[in-house]
Amino acid sequence: MAKNKKEISKYTEDWLPIRNIANGMIQLDSGEYLTGIKIAPKNIFILDQGAQDNIIFQLQTFYNMIDYEFWIIIADRPVDINMYISELQLLYRQNPNPVARKIIMQDMNKANLFMSAEYNVVDTEYFILFKEKRMEVIQKRLHNLISALANCGLNSSQVSNEDMRMLLDNFFNGGIATNFGTVMA
Numbered sequence: 001m002a003k004n005k006k007e008i009s010k011y012t013e014d015w016l017p018i019r020n021i022a023n024g025m026i027q028l029d030s031g032e033y034l035t036g037i038k039i040a041p042k043n044i045f046i047l048d049q050g051a052q053d054n055i056i057f058q059l060q061t062f063y064n065m066i067d068y069e070f071w072i073i074i075a076d077r078p079v080d081i082n083m084y085i086s087e088l089q090l091l092y093r094q095n096p097n098p099v100a101r102k103i104i105m106q107d108m109n110k111a112n113l114f115m116s117a118e119y120n121v122v123d124t125e126y127f128i129l130f131k132e133k134r135m136e137v138i139q140k141r142l143h144n145l146i147s148a149l150a151n152c153g154l155n156s157s158q159v160s161n162e163d164m165r166m167l168l169d170n171f172f173n174g175g176i177a178t179n180f181g182t183v184m185a
Contacts, residue, residue, distance in 0.1 A: 017029040017030065021161050021164050021165060022161065023161075024158045024159045024160050024161060024163070024164065025138070025164070026164050026168075028131070031133055032131045032132060032133050033131065033132060033133070033135075033138060034129060034130075034131050034164075035129065035130070035132075035138060035142070035158065035159060035164075036070070036071075036127055036128050036129035036130055036142075036145075036158075036159050037127065037128050037142060037145050037146060037149070037156045037157060037158055037159060038125060038126070038127050038156060038157055038158075038159050038160075038163055039126040039127070039128065039149060039154055039155070039156045040154065040155040040156065041124060041125075041126060042153070042154055042155075044056075055152055055153055058151060058152040058153070059152050062148045062149065062151075062152055065148060066145075068130060068132075068141070069130065069131070070128055070129065070130045071127075071128070071129045071130070072126070072127070072128055073126070073127040073128075073129060073167060074124060074125070074126055074127075075124070075125050075127065075166065075167055075170045076122035076123070076124055076125075076170070077122060077123045077124075077125055077166055078121070078122055078123075079114075079121045079122060079123055081111055081114065081115060081121075082115075084111060085108060085111050085112065085115075088104055088107055088108045088111065089108065091104055092104045092105060092108065125163075127159060127163070127167065128145060129159075129167075142158050146158075
């Protein structure tokens, strides 16, 4: 009787409707692809009022031209400055000048402070995602989104595989990065 029971998996990936992540797209079990664009952030509030109003008007026009279901996603990605800290440490060891060493040490201390849990330094990234089955429609939508955002003065590009994995990680883990390493016995 136990053989006839269907075993329910305890692993998340077994019940997610995801087949594959490739070419900046998540292929779903339904045959649809989830993809989109990543928008480079731009602080419009440092511009004069006329330029701000123009960009806001162009963005309103941009959003009104989209005639399909889409999602605007804002995600925080932790900033990793360990490489920068390592370079500072090398520079500190190589520099004999006490004044330069003091300045380098101050930079290292400030970098370590930013890496502490108190500050939680992140890059905020902006995405527009959509689902579609037909590849020619996907390519057309990507091109139209990128072009329309360029008209608004914003840089954008198709999402990468890493972006899609990060979005899934943020969604399922509440924005907490998971970095599992190898456990050695």
